[in-house]
Amino acid sequence: MHQICFHIGSRPIYWYGVMVALGFLLATAHWSWLARRRGLPPGFGSNLAFFIMLSGILGARVAYVLANLSYFAQHPLHVFRVDEGGLIFYGGFFGALAAVIVMARVQKIPVWTLGDLAITGVPLGHAAGRIGCFLNGCCFGLPTDCPLGVRFPAGSPPDLMHPGTTLHPVQLYETAGNLALYGLLLWFYLRGRRSGATVALYFILYPLLRFSMEFFRGDERLHGMGLTFAQLVSAILLVAGLIIMILRYDKPEPSLEQTHSKPV
Numbered sequence: 001m002h003q004i005c006f007h008i009g010s011r012p013i014y015w016y017g018v019m020v021a022l023g024f025l026l027a028t029a030h031w032s033w034l035a036r037r038r039g040l041p042p043g044f045g046s047n048l049a050f051f052i053m054l055s056g057i058l059g060a061r062v063a064y065v066l067a068n069l070s071y072f073a074q075h076p077l078h079v080f081r082v083d084e085g086g087l088i089f090y091g092g093f094f095g096a097l098a099a100v101i102v103m104a105r106v107q108k109i110p111v112w113t114l115g116d117l118a119i120t121g122v123p124l125g126h127a128a129g130r131i132g133c134f135l136n137g138c139c140f141g142l143p144t145d146c147p148l149g150v151r152f153p154a155g156s157p158p159d160l161m162h163p164g165t166t167l168h169p170v171q172l173y174e175t176a177g178n179l180a181l182y183g184l185l186l187w188f189y190l191r192g193r194r195s196g197a198t199v200a201l202y203f204i205l206y207p208l209l210r211f212s213m214e215f216f217r218g219d220e221r222l223h224g225m226g227l228t229f230a231q232l233v234s235a236i237l238l239v240a241g242l243i244i245m246i247l248r249y250d251k252p253e254p255s256l257e258q259t260h261s262k263p264v
Helices: 015-037 044-067 069-074 076-080 089-107 111-119 122-136 157-161 170-190 197-216 229-247
Strands: 004-008 011-014
Touching (some): 015 044, 015 122, 044 089, 089 111, 089 122, 111 170, 122 170
Antiparallel strands (some): 004 011
């Protein structure tokens, strides 16, 4: 764990912010490549990335602030310190989802068609963000004796909660899971036969990954109905994914270059 990447003068630049930025750059490169492959105009992928980034960060930060409202009520200026950490993935996911829906409507592209393209890049950016979590010392795991366990520096948030204990590197588990999911989604999308099927597959597989990872988390979690909040959202998304997969199984994937009617 090394929170600070480098300094600009006396100002520290945190690894968390660097890795989140890298995640968006990787996703932007992916969307730009995929948009060109689908015959879309130059700049389509980067514009898609911009709107997803803006809405995703806003949604993720709002969710984090609401989950820690008592702290931010006492430190209101810290609401804007995203570089120090504090993004909730599912908040960002729903923010990004809203951006895709709005962009599809504005560009007169079927929502499912643009959604299939957009969802393929999400696990790639998410994987980089989870490495940022590991370096930042947030989203840490429970104590473990397994060989993969890691020990965080004295005085760090994981060490304060679990002093001198080896913990599951759950952030890196999720990074590996997201990279595998990225490869699977891309393969599935490039074979695409059904509109909305790639979205449905993500809604099924990522919630299964996240639901299982929650059992290894050792940081403070919001709970309800015997599950963490993330597990509850995961369960809802999993059911939604199954419903989408059933409802969209006979909907052929239209050509993006034919449906796209405006430059971005």
